[in-house]
Amino acid sequence: MIDDKAAVLTGKEIGYLDMELLRFTTAGSVDDGKSTLIGRLLYDSKAIFEDQMEAIERASISRGGEEVNLALLTDGLRAEREQGITIDVAYRYFATPKRKFIIADTPGHIQYTRNMVTGASTANAAVILIDARNGVIEQTRRHAYIAALLQIPHVVVCVNKMDLVDFAEEVFEAIKTDFTEVARKLGNNDVHFLPISAKLGDNVVDRSLNMDWYTGPTFIGLMETLPVGGDHNFTDPRFPVQYVIRPQSDQFHDYRGYAGRVAGGIFRVGQAVVALPGGQKTTIEGIDFGEENLQLAFAPQSVTLRLAHEIDISRGSMIVDAVNQPVQSQEIDLMVCWLNSKPLQLRGKYLLKHTSNEMKCVVTEVAYKVNINTLEELHEDTSIGLNEIAKISVKTTRPIFFDPYRRNRETGSLILIDEATNNVVGAGMIL
Amino acid sequence: MELHTINHLRELEAESIFVIREVAAQFENPVMLFSGGKDSIVMFFLARKAFYPAKVPFPLMHIDTGHNFEETITYRDDLAEKTGTKMIVKYVQASIDKGRAVEEKGVNASRNVLQTVTLLDAIEEMKFDCAMGGGRRDEEKARAKERFFSHRDEFGQWDPKNQRPELWNLFNGKKHIGEHFRVFPISNWTEMDVWQYILMESIPMPSLYFTHEREVFCRDGVWLATAPFMQLKPGEKAEVKRIRCRTIGDITCTGVALSEANTLEEIIQEVASSRVTERGGRADDKRSEAAMEDRKKEGYF
Ligand SMILES: Nc1nc2c(ncn2[C@@H]2O[C@H](COP(=O)(O)OP(=O)(O)OP(=O)(O)O)[C@@H](O)[C@H]2O)c(=O)[nH]1
Numbered sequence: 024m025i026d027d028k029a030a031v032l033t034g035k036e037i038g039y040l041d042m043e044l045l046r047f048t049t050a051g052s053v054d055d056g057k058s059t060l061i062g063r064l065l066y067d068s069k070a071i072f073e074d075q076m077e078a079i080e081r082a083s084i085s086r087g088g089e090e091v092n093l094a095l096l097t098d099g100l101r102a103e104r105e106q107g108i109t110i111d112v113a114y115r116y117f118a119t120p121k122r123k124f125i126i127a128d129t130p131g132h133i134q135y136t137r138n139m140v141t142g143a144s145t146a147n148a149a150v151i152l153i154d155a156r157n158g159v160i161e162q163t164r165r166h167a168y169i170a171a172l173l174q175i176p177h178v179v180v181c182v183n184k185m186d187l188v189d190f191a192e193e194v195f196e197a198i199k200t201d202f203t204e205v206a207r208k209l210g211n212n213d214v215h216f217l218p219i220s221a222k223l224g225d226n227v228v229d230r231s232l233n234m235d236w237y238t239g240p241t242f243i244g245l246m247e248t249l250p251v252g253g254d255h256n257f258t259d260p261r262f263p264v265q266y267v268i269r270p271q272s273d274q275f276h277d278y279r280g281y282a283g284r285v286a287g288g289i290f291r292v293g294q295a296v297v298a299l300p301g302g303q304k305t306t307i308e309g310i311d312f313g314e315e316n317l318q319l320a321f322a323p324q325s326v327t328l329r330l331a332h333e334i335d336i337s338r339g340s341m342i343v344d345a346v347n348q349p350v351q352s353q354e355i356d357l358m359v360c361w362l363n364s365k366p367l368q369l370r371g372k373y374l375l376k377h378t379s380n381e382m383k384c385v386v387t388e389v390a391y392k393v394n395i396n397t398l399e400e401l402h403e404d405t406s407i408g409l410n411e412i413a414k415i416s417v418k419t420t421r422p423i424f425f426d427p428y429r430r431n432r433e434t435g436s437l438i439l440i441d442e443a444t445n446n447v448v449g450a451g452m453i454l
Numbered sequence: 455m456e457l458h459t460i461n462h463l464r465e466l467e468a469e470s471i472f473v474i475r476e477v478a479a480q481f482e483n484p485v486m487l488f489s490g491g492k493d494s495i496v497m498f499f500l501a502r503k504a505f506y507p508a509k510v511p512f513p514l515m516h517i518d519t520g521h522n523f524e525e526t527i528t529y530r531d532d533l534a535e536k537t538g539t540k541m542i543v544k545y546v547q548a549s550i551d552k553g554r555a556v557e558e559k560g561v562n563a564s565r566n567v568l569q570t571v572t573l574l575d576a577i578e579e580m581k582f583d584c585a586m587g588g589g590r591r592d593e594e595k596a597r598a599k600e601r602f603f604s605h606r607d608e609f610g611q612w613d614p615k616n617q618r619p620e621l622w623n624l625f626n627g628k629k630h631i632g633e634h635f636r637v638f639p640i641s642n643w644t645e646m647d648v649w650q651y652i653l654m655e656s657i658p659m660p661s662l663y664f665t666h667e668r669e670v671f672c673r674d675g676v677w678l679a680t681a682p683f684m685q686l687k688p689g690e691k692a693e694v695k696r697i698r699c700r701t702i703g704d705i706t707c708t709g710v711a712l713s714e715a716n717t718l719e720e721i722i723q724e725v726a727s728s729r730v731t732e733r734g735g736r737a738d739d740k741r742s743e744a745a746m747e748d749r750k751k752e753g754y755f
């Protein structure tokens with residue numbers, strides 16, 4: 024309620040209008056405290072509303088808890104509350120004057136790895152929790168591996184439950200050394216370490232009074248300053264066509280626009296481009312965004328391109344720079360994370376989705392399976408089951424236009440769908 | 455390397471437009487649900503932007519409980535007419551008359567749950583293979599779990615423990631005959647984002663969202679508007695207050711807020727300082743701890 028009219032500010036003055044967006048995902052083993060951390064973060068930054076707090080207080084008490092269980096803020100499903108674990112990703116939102124955050128709180132249980140991958144695939148940062156008492160364990164390694172495989176640009180390692188190890192610096196330093204070694208092998212990007220207690224709130228939003236040996240940023244301080252500007256590809260112009268806009272109205276009789284989301288690089292009016300497949304050359308005549316005309320467009324903008332020539336373009340086509348073009352091939356090598364209990368079938372046929380393109384493919388080779396613990400390539404063991412990661416090759420019925428995943432997450436990713444069940448069974452990262 | 459960034463509202467907008475275009479491309483007969491509330495209004499304006507200068511290539515559909523604020527209906531019909539969009543209206547009353555749904559009894563009776571029957575019947579009758587909704591993940595804990603593309607079996611049911619993986623921006627709308635999808639283009643928006651966007655884009659809003667005088671009464675700490683089909687309990691008394699709606703739904707379960715906010719800037723400031731969620735006033739969520747999850751499993755929005 025507003026009593027003092029004179030004090031009303033405009034949206035800009037309030038400071039909410041120009042914020043950056045940072046998406047992060049939690050990772051780590053069961054019970055390492057992922058959901059508690061998110062609950063604590065929301066609680067200490069006053070992003071929890073009174074009715075939500077009352078609801079989780081009631082739920083904590085009815086489950087026999089003596090204190091409020093902050094994990095209930097994200098564990099919203101009946102089954103999750105009954106079992107005290109996270110089953111599927113929960114998305115939470117909060118904002119500081121600097122940034123808006125989209126948080127994906129994911130399950131640590133190995134059985135639900137596919138949900139962890141769902142939450143992690145769009146993240147700018149992975150927050151990996153480690154129980155200070157247990158150190159780096161198999162599931163930590165698995166999640167660090169997935170974060171590296173998915174090329175999540177930043178990794179924040181929270182050594183949690185410091186209250187249970189007397190807030191000892193040596194424990195933190197030992198885990199830091201262990202994980203640094205893991206990250207070096209895996210090739211994780213930009214790794215940060217923090218000692219925290221999610222339960223008590225140490226170094227989450229407020230600086231810990233128990234760990235004066237730690238002088239780095241708090242969790243929130245770090246998340247507010249991780250650089251996000253360079254997370255998209257601004258070098259290789261790629262525009263997968265989603266939908267063709269043809270108004271066929273009197274006013275826009277001859278209008279033909281190609282709707283899509285820029286998946287890489289920068290497009291400018293007047294730029295020489297080609298349309299794939301086919302490779303016809305043309306130039307960009309206009310970039311439309313609703314009723315506005317733009318001079319340039321870049322990832323992740325959704326716009327409509329108009330071209331100088333009439334060429335045959337439909338959903339699945341890709342408009343790319345005339346000179347800087349993606350790879351075109353029907354034979355693709357990729358790393359796959361298997362998401363289904365029915366194992367990957369060598370010679371099996373799957374539906375493949377890549378950008379706005381869709382076609383059938385056959386698995387022509389399983390090169391090796393990865394042992395997540397040792398990072399060994401198992402060339403003899405090629406049975407790929409749920410949550411396993413392998414290098415495979417597929418052959419598609421038509422060429423796809425791609426960049427290696429490490430160069431572009433949008434044009435380098437694909438999914439495999441089982442045609443019998445219509446379920447997504449594989450997440451692929453093109454090599 | 456040349457770096458470019460867009461602000462959080464433009465990024466959310468780009469994501470939503472992408473999702474709406476995916477729906478138009480992947481489904482044969484999609485529909486966009488329209489409740490008359492701010493979320494469906496924003497979703498519709500995003501759809502207009504997604505296809506401009508062409509018209510929105512799918513109809514809107516309102517599941518009408520008959521228990522509406524008058525302003526909602528005026529706004530709805532006006533919007534459809536001015537933008538040349540087809541607006542399908544399906545009435546809960548018709549489902550009751552046909553014996554498909556049974557009216558709840560008592561003072562807390564609401565037609566909110568009955569909407570599910572009308573919605574599922576409409577989807578079946580009109581052979582819609584996808585219904586877009588303005589649900590946001592920040593609204594409620596069960597919604598926080600939902601995918602952008604949410605698969606429904608042939609009974610319209612949601613299986614929250616067994617959702618399909620959804621990776622990157624590769625949305626999978628594949629389904630068997632008789633099944634359908636619910637798609638939530640503004641999943642990642644918060645109440646604050648919605649209002650900021652309305653301000654940024656100058657989207658016209660129903661007067662209900664701004665302060666006005668209305669006859670209201672207080673039930674269990676929540677202010678509700680009086681209406682001919684609402685019964686007052688002993689001890690409850692109707693009085694005129696200056697209020698505005700934070701959400702707009704069925705009158706019987708939509709709490710209103712005492713407020714003087716008269717401009718979008720004032721609303722934004724009010725939202726910024728609010729200590730309760732917008733659904734804090736929704737009686738339908740208070741029925742039990744997992745009320746929303748249970749309704750959603752059955753096929754609710
Ligand atoms: N002492 C102590 N306990 C903690 C801390 N953080 C979390 N816990 C407890 O650890 C248990 C598990 O916490 P959760 O947050 O549910 O763990 P999680 O990582 O989300 O688990 P999954 O999502 O099921 O993988 C709960 O009982 C928490 O109260 C901490 O910093 N100190």
Ligand SMILES: [Mg+2]
Binds near residue numbers: 057058059098130131
């Ligand atoms: Mg959890």
